[in-house]
Amino acid sequence: MKNIVTFVLSVVVPLVIISLVLRDAARENTLLAELKEEHARPHIPSVDHSKHADLQRDFDNPHEITATCLSCHTERGQEVLGNAHWNWEREAYIEGRGITYLGKKNLINNFCTGIASNEGTCNRCHIGYGWSDNSFDFSNQNNIDCLICHDNSGLYDKARGGAGYPVPGLDFRTITQSVGRPQKENCGYCHFHGGGGNNVKHGDLEMALLNASREVDIHMGVDGGNLLCVDCHTATNHIMLGRYYAVSSENNQRATCEQCHTAFPHLDNKLNEHTVKIACQTCHIPEYAKVNATKMYWDWSTATRREEGLPYQVLDSLGNELYTSIKGDFHWAVHAVPEYYWFNGTADHHLLTDPIDFEDLPLRINTLFGNYQDHGSRIYPVKVHRGKQPYDTEYNTIIQPKLWDPEVNRGALWIDLDWEAALRTGMEYLGMPYSGSHDFVETEMFLPVNHMVSPSDQALQCGDCHTRSGGRLAGIEGAYIPGQTTHAAIDSFGVLLLLLTLGGVLGHAGIRFVLHRRRNRAPAQ
Amino acid sequence: MKKVFIYKRYERFWHWTQAFLVLLLTLTGFEIHGSFTLFGFETSVNLHNKAAIALIILIVFTAFWHFTTGEWRQYIPTLTNLRAQAAYYVTGIFRNAPHPTRKTLLSKLNPLQRLVYLGLKILFIPVMVASGLLYMFYRYPRAGAIESLGLAELTPVAYIHTLGAYIMVAFVLVHVYLITTGHTLTSNLKAMITGWEEIEEEGDSGGGENTNKD
Numbered sequence: 001m002k003n004i005v006t007f008v009l010s011v012v013v014p015l016v017i018i019s020l021v022l023r024d025a026a027r028e029n030t031l032l033a034e035l036k037e038e039h040a041r042p043h044i045p046s047v048d049h050s051k052h053a054d055l056q057r058d059f060d061n062p063h064e065i066t067a068t069c070l071s072c073h074t075e076r077g078q079e080v081l082g083n084a085h086w087n088w089e090r091e092a093y094i095e096g097r098g099i100t101y102l103g104k105k106n107l108i109n110n111f112c113t114g115i116a117s118n119e120g121t122c123n124r125c126h127i128g129y130g131w132s133d134n135s136f137d138f139s140n141q142n143n144i145d146c147l148i149c150h151d152n153s154g155l156y157d158k159a160r161g162g163a164g165y166p167v168p169g170l171d172f173r174t175i176t177q178s179v180g181r182p183q184k185e186n187c188g189y190c191h192f193h194g195g196g197g198n199n200v201k202h203g204d205l206e207m208a209l210l211n212a213s214r215e216v217d218i219h220m221g222v223d224g225g226n227l228l229c230v231d232c233h234t235a236t237n238h239i240m241l242g243r244y245y246a247v248s249s250e251n252n253q254r255a256t257c258e259q260c261h262t263a264f265p266h267l268d269n270k271l272n273e274h275t276v277k278i279a280c281q282t283c284h285i286p287e288y289a290k291v292n293a294t295k296m297y298w299d300w301s302t303a304t305r306r307e308e309g310l311p312y313q314v315l316d317s318l319g320n321e322l323y324t325s326i327k328g329d330f331h332w333a334v335h336a337v338p339e340y341y342w343f344n345g346t347a348d349h350h351l352l353t354d355p356i357d358f359e360d361l362p363l364r365i366n367t368l369f370g371n372y373q374d375h376g377s378r379i380y381p382v383k384v385h386r387g388k389q390p391y392d393t394e395y396n397t398i399i400q401p402k403l404w405d406p407e408v409n410r411g412a413l414w415i416d417l418d419w420e421a422a423l424r425t426g427m428e429y430l431g432m433p434y435s436g437s438h439d440f441v442e443t444e445m446f447l448p449v450n451h452m453v454s455p456s457d458q459a460l461q462c463g464d465c466h467t468r469s470g471g472r473l474a475g476i477e478g479a480y481i482p483g484q485t486t487h488a489a490i491d492s493f494g495v496l497l498l499l500l501t502l503g504g505v506l507g508h509a510g511i512r513f514v515l516h517r518r519r520n521r522a523p524a525q
Numbered sequence: 526m527k528k529v530f531i532y533k534r535y536e537r538f539w540h541w542t543q544a545f546l547v548l549l550l551t552l553t554g555f556e557i558h559g560s561f562t563l564f565g566f567e568t569s570v571n572l573h574n575k576a577a578i579a580l581i582i583l584i585v586f587t588a589f590w591h592f593t594t595g596e597w598r599q600y601i602p603t604l605t606n607l608r609a610q611a612a613y614y615v616t617g618i619f620r621n622a623p624h625p626t627r628k629t630l631l632s633k634l635n636p637l638q639r640l641v642y643l644g645l646k647i648l649f650i651p652v653m654v655a656s657g658l659l660y661m662f663y664r665y666p667r668a669g670a671i672e673s674l675g676l677a678e679l680t681p682v683a684y685i686h687t688l689g690a691y692i693m694v695a696f697v698l699v700h701v702y703l704i705t706t707g708h709t710l711t712s713n714l715k716a717m718i719t720g721w722e723e724i725e726e727e728g729d730s731g732g733g734e735n736t737n738k739d
Contacts, residue, residue: 483558
């Protein structure tokens with residue numbers, strides 16, 4: 001009894017005291033509280049444009065509006081002329097290619113292939129007036145459309161097929177007097193509608209974000225952070241943070257989670273250690289296209305079909321197009337689960353001049369670089385958009401078709417439903433050869449998912465990846481993922497060892513038991 | 526039949542604490558490996574890490590105990606009777622032959638045990654502890670950042686640790702079975718609980734199972 005008391009006093013009591021002292025006190029994430037407080041302060045504009053004398057007038061020429069803006073903001077024009085929103089191309093170094101000048105201006109994508117010969121409609125989303133063909137003057141400041149980004153009245157609108165010009169008859173007096181910091185509606189006017197409709201291209205950028213709940217987007221949700229795009233995509237001299245890797249190539253000027261949340265955001269250090277190899281987005285965006293569907297597949301090869309001589313379309317129950325004669329077959333997804341890839345922030349792009357490698361299909365329209373061994377790489381959630389694009393069967397290159405024109409019989413596929421004419425006209429416009437024979441090749445495009453961040457209690461849990469089969473990261477190579485990764489030989493050896501041991505033990509026990517019974521029975525006989 | 530005192534109080538505390546920790550490490554470890562679902566992955570990781578730290582503390586205390594009490598001498602390997610001990614398990618035990626060695630407080634391990642436990646102590650446990658610590662700390666937080674031990678990858682560490690885990694389970698299976706090979710089926714177990722073990726008298730040819738006289 002005395003010994004037990006001594007043991008308790010000398011061993012157990014000190015251990016209990018040590019454990020209590022060393023135990024982590026419940027902590028609060030003070031960083032999050034600070035961020036919430038910082039962003040709860042309303043933005044107070046330094047200027048009220050309705051008080052400017054120069055804006056107490058009506059405008060009918062949009063170029064004149066730009067000139068008026070630049071009469072005060074004298075240096076802003078030159079700034080804009082140098083940025084990617086204006087030029088739709090950037091200088092970038094790409095491994096294996098060297099210095100390139102690539103962007104939306106000259107790259108292909110997995111949706112409408114490219115803007116060339118289609119500028120009249122595509123370039124409605126250019127921050128300029130009148131980029132309808134190759135003759136557009138990129139050096140003229142008065143071609144800049146200030147209003148598409150800075151209109152705060154909600155009245156501004158660009159014309160369909162207008163190459164960036166506004167619709168006629170707008171109330172420019174009200175619009176110009178409203179200008180200010182870009183709102184969600186300004187950015188969303190173009191970025192929500194990439195690929196030809198709401199949420200078609202990105203899947204995580206769409207109209208629903210204008211009035212979303214925190215479950216849809218913890219940052220932009222009106223009952224969440226209620227942030228604007230520009231709160232994260234900050235700008236210095238009109239150069240904004242943010243990279244979209246269907247058009248970008250380099251690991252710089254990115255808008256990151258870390259710029260607010262730091263590289264050490266969790267209270268749990270096991271989670272902080274994950275950030276070395278796992279991007280924040282991977283766990284915190286468990287699904288995208290949370291409200292409206294996004295396009296996952298676009299097969300151009302079935303376009304131009306007619307029913308009773310007329311173009312037609314097939315819609316699903318939600319009103320999404322499943323087939324249209326002018327564009328082909330589509331697949332859509334809502335509450336889409338991302339695919340996961342290593343990514344280090346650099347990317348390559350398949351150019352119109354690049355030969356197709358038929359040994360390596362589907363053709364990757366863009367390639368996200370990265371792997372486990374590369375210290376800059378992390379696992380990112382990616383929307384992979386798949387489809388079929390036209391290619392030249394003789395030159396083995398992708399072909400840029402002409403899709404749109406205001407008039408018939410000018411080679412536009414969407415008007416005339418004639419592939420040969422569209423392909424010939426598109427390549428003629430580019431000054432590139434077309435052999436006259438085409439087919440369609442399987443393609444895929446990789447769009448890292450960055451928006452629609454879920455509340456933390458809806459983030460992925462350990463078991464979503466740390467599971468033997470069907471884990472989120474089942475396709476990830478290189479990393480040892482506990483719970484998922486196994487070595488067949490080790491597990492086979494281990495199981496065999498256990499079976500042999502168990503067999504040996506049971507065999508040994510069995511023989512002992514039988515002999516023991518025989519021995520015990522013997523004297524009785 | 527006589528009773529001798531074999532296992533001191535610390536020794537028994539060490540043994541059963543270690544038994545509990547190894548059981549917990551095995552259950553949580555194989556759940557982390559993905560072999561089955563029991564506590565849930567997150568709980569298993571936390572339990573595994575805590576049990577590992579507890580085991581390491583126990584190992585440090587026990588090493589201290591071994592050296593201060595001189596108990597480490599129990600593990601000095603010997604060839605004497607090694608063959609006889611092996612023969613006992615292969616044939617003698619079935620014939621009800623006497624144990625070839627005699628357990629005393631000063632020599633509580635038979636020659637086979639000496640060899641196996643020495644191997645456990647100087648090879649197996651260090652490898653498991655080292656691979657476990659690397660697994661735990663190949664990345665670690667320090668001053669608001671994540672530092673790295675500079676391992677190129679976790680894979681070989683994890684493979685070694687997993688392989689060791691299988692060997693550990695095999696050891697425990699045999700170990701648990703061998704409990705029943707004492708003077709009686711339960712005499713070894715009783716000894717590890719009370720410290721006192723019933724052993725054969727000099728010249729007593731009666732083995733474990735021939736226990737009518739008990």
